[in-house]
Amino acid sequence: QRDRTPFSRIMELPVYVQFNAEAFLSWRGARVIRKLMRYEKPWVMGSDCHHAHRRKPNMKEAREILVRKYGQEKADEIDERSCRLLGEHAENR
Secondary structure (H helix, E strand, O other): OOOOHHOOOHHHHHHHHOEEEHHHHHHHHHHHHHHHHHOOOOEEEOOOOEEOOOOOOOOHHHHHHHHHOOHHHHHHHHHHHHHHOOOOOHHHH
C-alpha cells in the first residue's frame, strides 16, 4: 500500500503479530517478513492451513528458513510464545 499510516498505527499497538509459514516460501513473502522483523514486536508463526491437501501447513520448511535467516534463538523465542498462546507447554512440541 502506498499509504502506510494505517499499518504504522497497527504496529504501534501492544499486540502479537502473526506471520504465516507460507510467507517464508516465496520471495515476496520473505521480503515482507524481513521488513516486518525490524519492528520490535512479539512474533508468532501460524500456518493458515485450512485443508491439508490443498493448502499444506509447511511449518517445518518455514521454521528451517526462520532458523537460517534469523537464528536458532529467534526461532525458539517464536516457538515458545506460540506454544504459550496456544496453551501448550514448549516441551510438548
